[in-house]
Amino acid sequence: MNRGGGGGGGGAGAGGGSGAGSGPTSAAALAAAKKQKKWLESVETDIANIVDHFSYLVNVSRVNEPPVRNSQEAFMMEMRAARMVQASDSLLKLVSDLKQTALFSGFAYLNDHVEERMAEFDKQAEKTDRMLARIGEEAAASLKELEAHYYSSSVPHTHENYLQQ
Amino acid sequence: MDGKLEISLDKLPIKRLEVIEENGLERFPPDVGYEEKRESLIRRIDFAWAVEKDDKNNKQKKRSRETSAAQWEFQSMVDNLQLAHQELSVIIDLINTVEANDAVTVASMTRPRPFPNEALSDLAVSAATKLQCFRHLGKYFKQSANALEQQMAREARFYGALIRLQQNWKVKRQRAVALASGNEGFTIDLFDNSLYDPAGIFRPSPLSTVCVDHDSAGMLAINLPPKSYHSLQFGFLSAYTDDMPIDSSKTKTQSACDADKESVSDDECVKETHSLLREVHQAIFSEQVFDLVNREACNQSLGVTVTGIQENYIQLNIGQETSVFISLVPTSQGEETVDSSSTQNLENAILPLDTLDGLNLPEDKPDTPKKKSVIPNQISCEIYLLQIFHQHVFLKAKDRPTSGGGVSGQPAKEGSGLLGHFCMSLAHRIFSNKVLMELENVVRGVPYMQLTSHPTWHSRTSSWTLFVKIPQSILHACQTRASDSHHRKHVTKSQFHTKVVVTDDCINVEGEGAPNVVGLFKGTSQEICSMNRYDCDLADLSVIILQQVASQVIRWLHEEALMVGIKANWDFLCLSFELEQGETLSLVAHVDPEDTEGCISWWLVMEDGFVEERKLSLDISDGASESRKFLGHLSLEVLYSTMMDLVGLCNGGGN
Numbered sequence: 001m002n003r004g005g006g007g008g009g010g011g012a013g014a015g016g017g018s019g020a021g022s023g024p025t026s027a028a029a030l031a032a033a034k035k036q037k038k039w040l041e042s043v044e045t046d047i048a049n050i051v052d053h054f055s056y057l058v059n060v061s062r063v064n065e066p067p068v069r070n071s072q073e074a075f076m077m078e079m080r081a082a083r084m085v086q087a088s089d090s091l092l093k094l095v096s097d098l099k100q101t102a103l104f105s106g107f108a109y110l111n112d113h114v115e116e117r118m119a120e121f122d123k124q125a126e127k128t129d130r131m132l133a134r135i136g137e138e139a140a141a142s143l144k145e146l147e148a149h150y151y152s153s154s155v156p157h158t159h160e161n162y163l164q165q
Numbered sequence: 166m167d168g169k170l171e172i173s174l175d176k177l178p179i180k181r182l183e184v185i186e187e188n189g190l191e192r193f194p195p196d197v198g199y200e201e202k203r204e205s206l207i208r209r210i211d212f213a214w215a216v217e218k219d220d221k222n223n224k225q226k227k228r229s230r231e232t233s234a235a236q237w238e239f240q241s242m243v244d245n246l247q248l249a250h251q252e253l254s255v256i257i258d259l260i261n262t263v264e265a266n267d268a269v270t271v272a273s274m275t276r277p278r279p280f281p282n283e284a285l286s287d288l289a290v291s292a293a294t295k296l297q298c299f300r301h302l303g304k305y306f307k308q309s310a311n312a313l314e315q316q317m318a319r320e321a322r323f324y325g326a327l328i329r330l331q332q333n334w335k336v337k338r339q340r341a342v343a344l345a346s347g348n349e350g351f352t353i354d355l356f357d358n359s360l361y362d363p364a365g366i367f368r369p370s371p372l373s374t375v376c377v378d379h380d381s382a383g384m385l386a387i388n389l390p391p392k393s394y395h396s397l398q399f400g401f402l403s404a405y406t407d408d409m410p411i412d413s414s415k416t417k418t419q420s421a422c423d424a425d426k427e428s429v430s431d432d433e434c435v436k437e438t439h440s441l442l443r444e445v446h447q448a449i450f451s452e453q454v455f456d457l458v459n460r461e462a463c464n465q466s467l468g469v470t471v472t473g474i475q476e477n478y479i480q481l482n483i484g485q486e487t488s489v490f491i492s493l494v495p496t497s498q499g500e501e502t503v504d505s506s507s508t509q510n511l512e513n514a515i516l517p518l519d520t521l522d523g524l525n526l527p528e529d530k531p532d533t534p535k536k537k538s539v540i541p542n543q544i545s546c547e548i549y550l551l552q553i554f555h556q557h558v559f560l561k562a563k564d565r566p567t568s569g570g571g572v573s574g575q576p577a578k579e580g581s582g583l584l585g586h587f588c589m590s591l592a593h594r595i596f597s598n599k600v601l602m603e604l605e606n607v608v609r610g611v612p613y614m615q616l617t618s619h620p621t622w623h624s625r626t627s628s629w630t631l632f633v634k635i636p637q638s639i640l641h642a643c644q645t646r647a648s649d650s651h652h653r654k655h656v657t658k659s660q661f662h663t664k665v666v667v668t669d670d671c672i673n674v675e676g677e678g679a680p681n682v683v684g685l686f687k688g689t690s691q692e693i694c695s696m697n698r699y700d701c702d703l704a705d706l707s708v709i710i711l712q713q714v715a716s717q718v719i720r721w722l723h724e725e726a727l728m729v730g731i732k733a734n735w736d737f738l739c740l741s742f743e744l745e746q747g748e749t750l751s752l753v754a755h756v757d758p759e760d761t762e763g764c765i766s767w768w769l770v771m772e773d774g775f776v777e778e779r780k781l782s783l784d785i786s787d788g789a790s791e792s793r794k795f796l797g798h799l800s801l802e803v804l805y806s807t808m809m810d811l812v813g814l815c816n817g818g819g820n
């Protein structure tokens with residue numbers, strides 16, 4: 001079983017701002033923090049957009065006298081509805097990114113899981129070896145007993161039967 | 166327009182005094198600009214009288230219209246438009262008049278106020294329009310919500326399955342592939358990079374990277390081209406095998422997560438994917454093993470003779486009589502697996518020589534055992550091949566001492582490689598089966614002999630023991646006699662054994678037997694019991710075993726005779742008693758493995774000083790000569806009683 005080590009992305013859960021020191025670990029931590037900040041901003045932006053646009057839609061429900069303004073507002077409503085859907089789609093993509101990051105992060109958990117599985121399989125292999133050894137011993141004992149019965153029986157000794165006649 | 170229009174203008178631009186102060190200062194109104202003056206004059210124009218007049222006329226007209234029978238619904242609008250037209254005409258005339266005298270500009274115009282019903286109708290139209298707009302938006306939101314929900318569900322299924330797969334497999338993502346193919350670019354890497362590979366033997370197989378796709382339902386899917394991966398197959402090319410070359414490792418698989426089966430749940434889909442990946446993993450292992458087999462076969466290791474090579478197929482000779490093949494067979498998905506390559510090669514295979522020559526197989530008797538093949542089970546050989554390669558090559562990086570023990574752990578022979586060890590194990594297995602058949606034939610021919618197998622748990626060593634057990638009746642008699650005589654310390658042996666050990670193709674026989682030479686010189690050969698240990702070949706095995714057993718029986722009779730107090734001589738297969746007058750009475754064993762009635766027969770030979778001259782001229786085949794008599798195939802009880810009779814004869818002659 002292979003340990004978790006492939007793929008891109010660092011641990012998003014590594015937290016931010018640990019950045020003292022050099023090397024891939026601190027660079028990865030900085031990148032993760034930056035990515036986390038970007039995601040949070042994206043979330044805030046999207047949700048603010050959705051709230052703003054929805055508020056506008058609610059506010060614009062009042063009917064105005066000049067029909068020209070109503071047409072203008074209709075166009076604005078369509079535009080804002082599209083923007084709302086776009087923001088929702090952006091949030092969905094953010095969720096996909098988070099899941100992908102979760103796939104390629106959390107190596108500690110993966111490694112622990114791999115270690116557990118290896119220990120479990122090693123135990124199973126030992127158990128199987130012991131079982132095989134036990135089966136072998138039982139087979140040897142059974143073989144010995146069967147051979148003793150077979151050769152002490154009258155079946156192979158047709159020569160004796162012939163003499164007794 | 167009716168009526169006179171009077172316009173009053175101030176013709177004399179006299180400055181009028183506005184204020185006189187006490188001090189006599191006169192203040193005049195500020196100078197008004199020319200523009201302002203004109204505007205103020207225009208504003209002084211009063212059209213009220215004209216408007217009132219028009220209103221009066223309109224009311225009269227309305228009254229007249231109301232009294233009329235038919236009323237036009239747009240009449241009010243027409244009236245309003247006419248009034249508006251009149252007002253506009255007045256204004257236009259004024260403007261023309263003013264412009265004719267001086268240039269002026271219209272400052273503003275106010276829209277006529279609509280009636281309430283018109284305002285309400287406009288409002289209703291606007292409200293309906295807005296409502297329609299909101300409904301349209303509602304539909305749009307619903308469609309978008311459905312699409313987003315579906316996408317979310319698809320992604321939840323996909324990533325959930327992928328995370329579960331990641332528990333056991335290495336998941337990678339290639340962004341370049343993602344951009345090119347349009348999907349996320351996930352792959353599963355099946356290559357085991359923890360293998361110990363100092364020589365770079367293991368190259369990543371094309372199957373090592375498996376692409377992860379989406380099916381129509383959005384679930385994770387792994388699609389492999391048909392017959393893209395292979396499984397290892399091992400078989401014997403011999404006419405005497407009972408097992409036909411069958412594929413033991415092929416399994417019918419389907420591409421994981423068939424979207425047409427709606428009843429397949431996500432769990433089952435993930436399990437199927439696991440199974441498919443495991444099969445591919447096994448296929449990679451099979452390919453690596455086949456690659457290693459080819460390398461070792463080409464290196465001309467001991468015990469390995471290559472007799473045929475094709476693509477994904479190699480044929481080896483095991484010894485001189487048996488051929489085996491190792492091939493990679495494509496594993497198709499969901500189809501019948503036909504081993505076409507091996508069946509074709511079977512037709513062109515080199516058939517081995519007769520492997521059963523020289524064996525004593527009684528064919529006429531109904532109770533004879535079935536003729537069994539000496540070729541081992543090919544499935545067990547295949548498993549053994551995979552196991553030794555897995556243990557000694559693929560697990561080299563891990564702890565060897567802990568995994569080297571156990572039932573099947575044994576190091577390969579130096580210099581021959583694993584394939585050589587495997588071939589020599591096969592050769593040993595075939596040879597040991599032949600040895601076992603020989604031993605069984607011998608045991609079948611000697612009623613008082615038994616065979617016991619000793620599993621050695623070593624692939625190139627086999628061991629058996631042949632027992633000759635003294636019957637209990639004789640043992641009781643011996644013990645009774647021993648207690649009566651002075652040989653109280655004598656312990657009668659209850660059984661004799663001969664051990665046969667086969668290592669590779671060498672047979673080693675070990676057992677109690679003839680006295681050694683040193684003992685003979687000392688004159689106490691009967692007290693020295695030597696262990697014979699010697700090697701022999703398969704052709705002579707039966708004779709040697711029978712001679713060994715016969716010598717053990719003779720030795721036992723000799724001991725019994727000595728215990729009784731009779732002086733007897735033991736010479737390999739002959740037990741001699743001295744009678745008076747120099748005569749010698751001998752009990753001689755004769756061994757013949759091909760004798761169907763019994764492999765050990767007994768003769769009684771009388772010898773004196775004169776008989777030896779006639780012995781050469783006698784017909785040996787005549788059992789009824791005066792100096793020798795054929796006793797037949799005697800059991801141990803009969804032998805013992807015969808020996809006691811001879812002892813009695815010796816005693817009687819002495820008395």
